[in-house]
Amino acid sequence: MGQILRVDLSRKKHHVEPLPKDLARNYLGGLGFAARILFDELKPKIDPLGPENELVVATGPITGTVWPTSGRFAVAAKSPLTDVWGEAHCGGFFGPMLKFAGYDALIIQGRSENPVYLWIDDASVEIRRAKDLWGRNTAETINMIRDARGDPQIEVLSIGKAGENLVRFACIVNNYYDAAGRAGLGAVMGAKNLKAIAVRGTHGVKVSNEEEFLKLAAEGYDRVFKEERLDGLKYYGTSPPLIDMKRLVGDLPTKNHRTLTFKEAEKFGCKAVERYFVKSRACFACPIRCKKIHKIPSGKEGLIMKAPEYESTCAFGPNCGSNDYRAILEANTLCDLFGMDTMSAGTVVAWLMECYEKGIVTKKNCDGLEMNWGNSGAIVALMGKIANREGIGDLLAEGVYRAAQKLGRGSMKYAMHVKKMEMDLNDGRGHRSLGLTQATSPRGSCHMRSLVVVDQGFAFQKVAAERYGKDKLPEICDPYSEKHKGLAVKDCEDVYAIRDSLAMCWYACGWPPTFWINDFAAAAAAATGIKEFGNVKEMYLIAGRICNLRRAFNLREGVGANGDTLPERILKEPIPDGPSKGQVVNLKAMLRDYYELRKWPNGAPSRKTLVDLGLKDVAEELKRLGRI
Amino acid sequence: MCELFDPIGPSPLQDLAPSSPTRPPHTLHLVLVVGNDTTNYKNFIATALPRNPFSCMRPSLRLKIGAEMAKITYTGEGCTGCMACVAACMYAHDKEFGVGASRIWIVKKEPITDHPIVCVQCGKPPCRDVCPVGAISKVDDLVLVDEKLCIGCGACVEACPFGAITIHPKKHVAIKCDLCGGKEPQCVKFCPPKVLKLQTPTLAPKAKVK
Numbered sequence: 001m002g003q004i005l006r007v008d009l010s011r012k013k014h015h016v017e018p019l020p021k022d023l024a025r026n027y028l029g030g031l032g033f034a035a036r037i038l039f040d041e042l043k044p045k046i047d048p049l050g051p052e053n054e055l056v057v058a059t060g061p062i063t064g065t066v067w068p069t070s071g072r073f074a075v076a077a078k079s080p081l082t083d084v085w086g087e088a089h090c091g092g093f094f095g096p097m098l099k100f101a102g103y104d105a106l107i108i109q110g111r112s113e114n115p116v117y118l119w120i121d122d123a124s125v126e127i128r129r130a131k132d133l134w135g136r137n138t139a140e141t142i143n144m145i146r147d148a149r150g151d152p153q154i155e156v157l158s159i160g161k162a163g164e165n166l167v168r169f170a171c172i173v174n175n176y177y178d179a180a181g182r183a184g185l186g187a188v189m190g191a192k193n194l195k196a197i198a199v200r201g202t203h204g205v206k207v208s209n210e211e212e213f214l215k216l217a218a219e220g221y222d223r224v225f226k227e228e229r230l231d232g233l234k235y236y237g238t239s240p241p242l243i244d245m246k247r248l249v250g251d252l253p254t255k256n257h258r259t260l261t262f263k264e265a266e267k268f269g270c271k272a273v274e275r276y277f278v279k280s281r282a283c284f285a286c287p288i289r290c291k292k293i294h295k296i297p298s299g300k301e302g303l304i305m306k307a308p309e310y311e312s313t314c315a316f317g318p319n320c321g322s323n324d325y326r327a328i329l330e331a332n333t334l335c336d337l338f339g340m341d342t343m344s345a346g347t348v349v350a351w352l353m354e355c356y357e358k359g360i361v362t363k364k365n366c367d368g369l370e371m372n373w374g375n376s377g378a379i380v381a382l383m384g385k386i387a388n389r390e391g392i393g394d395l396l397a398e399g400v401y402r403a404a405q406k407l408g409r410g411s412m413k414y415a416m417h418v419k420k421m422e423m424d425l426n427d428g429r430g431h432r433s434l435g436l437t438q439a440t441s442p443r444g445s446c447h448m449r450s451l452v453v454v455d456q457g458f459a460f461q462k463v464a465a466e467r468y469g470k471d472k473l474p475e476i477c478d479p480y481s482e483k484h485k486g487l488a489v490k491d492c493e494d495v496y497a498i499r500d501s502l503a504m505c506w507y508a509c510g511w512p513p514t515f516w517i518n519d520f521a522a523a524a525a526a527a528t529g530i531k532e533f534g535n536v537k538e539m540y541l542i543a544g545r546i547c548n549l550r551r552a553f554n555l556r557e558g559v560g561a562n563g564d565t566l567p568e569r570i571l572k573e574p575i576p577d578g579p580s581k582g583q584v585v586n587l588k589a590m591l592r593d594y595y596e597l598r599k600w601p602n603g604a605p606s607r608k609t610l611v612d613l614g615l616k617d618v619a620e621e622l623k624r625l626g627r628i
Numbered sequence: 629m630c631e632l633f634d635p636i637g638p639s640p641l642q643d644l645a646p647s648s649p650t651r652p653p654h655t656l657h658l659v660l661v662v663g664n665d666t667t668n669y670k671n672f673i674a675t676a677l678p679r680n681p682f683s684c685m686r687p688s689l690r691l692k693i694g695a696e697m698a699k700i701t702y703t704g705e706g707c708t709g710c711m712a713c714v715a716a717c718m719y720a721h722d723k724e725f726g727v728g729a730s731r732i733w734i735v736k737k738e739p740i741t742d743h744p745i746v747c748v749q750c751g752k753p754p755c756r757d758v759c760p761v762g763a764i765s766k767v768d769d770l771v772l773v774d775e776k777l778c779i780g781c782g783a784c785v786e787a788c789p790f791g792a793i794t795i796h797p798k799k800h801v802a803i804k805c806d807l808c809g810g811k812e813p814q815c816v817k818f819c820p821p822k823v824l825k826l827q828t829p830t831l832a833p834k835a836k837v838k
Contacts, residue, residue, distance in 0.1 A: 066719070066818050096715075096727075100726045153727065176738060201726070201728065202798075204718055204725055206724050218818075282709060282710035283710065284710060285712040285715060286710050
């Protein structure tokens with residue numbers, strides 16, 4: 001049976017609890033654990049940067065095994081950026097190592113007075129002083145801890161300058177460039193004065209039904225190898241193929257989402273970027289290897305950097321009007337080192353550029369930086385300013401919503417955010433279901449929680465027919481139609497909740513549609529030995545619990561249907577040019593379908609919905625607070 | 629007689645590996661008890677130690693390519709550092725997925741180094757030469773550790789020029805690649821980029837030529 005490690009930084013104490021059986025049975029793992037633990041243990045309306053907030057790091061039942069793409073873990077807390085539910089998921093090697101140390105989840109409470117780091121060496125847990133680590137970037141932190149312990153196997157989860165300075169979109173970095181990026185969880189760690197969590201595990205993870213599990217895992221590898229649609233990811237990583245694809249279908253947010261076509265996007269495509277590739281790297285037990293290392297010719301040796309993901313490329317490139325790939329690489333690397341979310345950072349910079357264009361801010365306000373569209377030097381310079389909260393960076397570090405509120409002068413019109421979180425680099429106008437995804441995502445604007453793939457072009461008609469029935473075709477595959485999108489988003493949200501609870505990667509599960517919920521069910525049943533997990537209906541029930549709990553968490557904070565909206569630009573401004581010319585998002589129609597399918601009248605789960613899922617206590621708490 | 633022998637546990641391999649350069653001290657004990665008649669000893673091994681750890685581990689002919697014994701080789705590029713081989717290796721031996729007691733390891737250095745390290749089954753293994761209790765020996769070109777004899781002193785760990793032999797964190801004995809006892813090596817089976825190969829030392833470099 002599993003264990004939960006609970007660390008209280010205020011009292012400098014820790015203790016190990018056995019994993020409650022009903023938690024494992026009803027919430028599967030990862031995201032599910034985090035949702036239940038945070039709903040139970042956090043009081044409503046607390047300060048996310050105060051000692052009452054808790055940080056949960058949770059792994060799933062298949063984390064640490066050789067199941068393809070299983071090396072992930074979930075981090076969750078109340079988000080300082082959105083003031084509601086905050087979750088982030090991360091690959092790399094920390095999750096498996098935490099599991100090898102014997103813990104399924106790690107809960108961090110309280111607040112330390114001095115900078116500390118947590119050192120977990122199997123059963124021995126120490127809270128150690130981090131005086132020398134404080135102020136270091138994430139890479140230095142990893143190297144210093146590994147050197148001090150003399151063991152390169154140690155996995156470290158750390159924050160950089162941004163987290164220390166409570167930048168509201170600071171992220172937590174593991175393994176140099178794998179980040180639990182969104183929702184500002186790095187600031188939660190920074191507020192707790194916790195610089196890093198280092199872990200070494202020498203135990204192993206046992207699976208219940210070994211034969212079945214190994215057979216399924218080997219089959220899983222085969223399926224990933226044979227999936228031709230993954231070849232792009234394997235050879236080019238996430239960024240170049242996606243840029244190429246979105247360039248063609250007209251879904252590439254440009255100049256702060258003003259349009260969806262960027263003329264020079266070819267500069268970031270496969271052909272242009274190929275020459276920089278030197279190496280592929282993978283997260284734990286991953287056959288896809290989408291992390292690419294670039295070598296940029298510069299000086300004698302050349303610079304070796306990690307290639308940006310699609311979101312980072314688009315955030316610092318097209319969305320800021322920049323065509324300078326080198327600057328994108330630099331900004332991306334700086335974000336990794338400072339521990340900042342690239343999507344949020346790119347969106348705030350784009351907001352500032354639009355404000356500059358409209359004359360809301362001037363060169364003088366921006367510390368002498370000319371914030372013209374595509375001024376790549378300024379983008380790179382701003383990264384350091386934001387992380388250190390210097391000058392204009394202090395304003396931007398608050399996130400785009402708070403910055404626009406502070407600045408005023410009509411700048412809120414250009415702040416692209418949902419539930420105060422900066423928009424990810426996708427746009428509902430070019431890909432309609434994404435509008436609903438971004439609006440309903442519990443952590444704010446986010447494409448990862450329920451991105452429907454089948455409506456991205458007409459290549460997935462067969463998959464769509466299998467999942468949702470032939471009668472839903474062809475509208476469900478039409479990127480510009482609102483019809484049946486509520487159904488698709490609801491289904492994807494459920495399936496992805498299970499994916500994040502098992503802790504598998506989005507690639508090969510969401511895109512391309514290789515694994516789906518029946519595969520998750522089989523894997524969970526074989527790994528845990530709980531037979532009920534093998535039933536797909538049971539999986540949907542667990543997913544329903546997780547989705548409703550996250551909703552209930554947000555409702556408790558006062559964010560329900562009022563938060564399910566999109567920026568005005570997406571709802572009202574039609575796209576001026578390109579393949580998706582003239583499109584806007586009709587969110588109301590999709591939201592109605594979605595609420596109906598979720599059984600959320602007026603955007604809040606009814607008592608019956610919650611009781612049917614076995615969440616009677618949640619229903620009672622919401623009723624006590626007058627939310628339902 | 630069985631009780632007499634079990635705790636000392638003379639390695640059956642001493643007999644099987646005549647090229648062993650140093651005679652470990654406890655063979656003297658063996659001679660005293662059993663006498664000089666080695667046929668007697670062989671019979672004893674066959675009957676008294678049916679669970680001889682190497683009876684199942686002796687690499688079968690399946691691992692032979694031509695006249696040479698195959699070993700695990702890395703093609704030199706393409707490792708992504710995903711550690712699937714590491715977890716699969718520990719599973720093959722301990723029935724647990726993990727990295728703590730694995731016989732294969734990946735050296736990672738920023739920014740671009742990922743290199744699997746696994747025993748190359750040396751022709752003149754220094755680990756065998758330094759083992760004070762004669763627990764390591766060569767059988768059919770394969771270097772094996774007798775876990776019963778091993779005292780976990782770590783002399784072999786120091787001697788190995790690759791770092792391919794380690795001490796098991798729980799059993800406290802030396803562990804190294806045994807090619808999964810003649811079955812299909814699990815690291816090779818689960819290597820996602822397919823860069824770990826079961827190959828003979830003479831064929832391995834040829835595979836590099838494109």
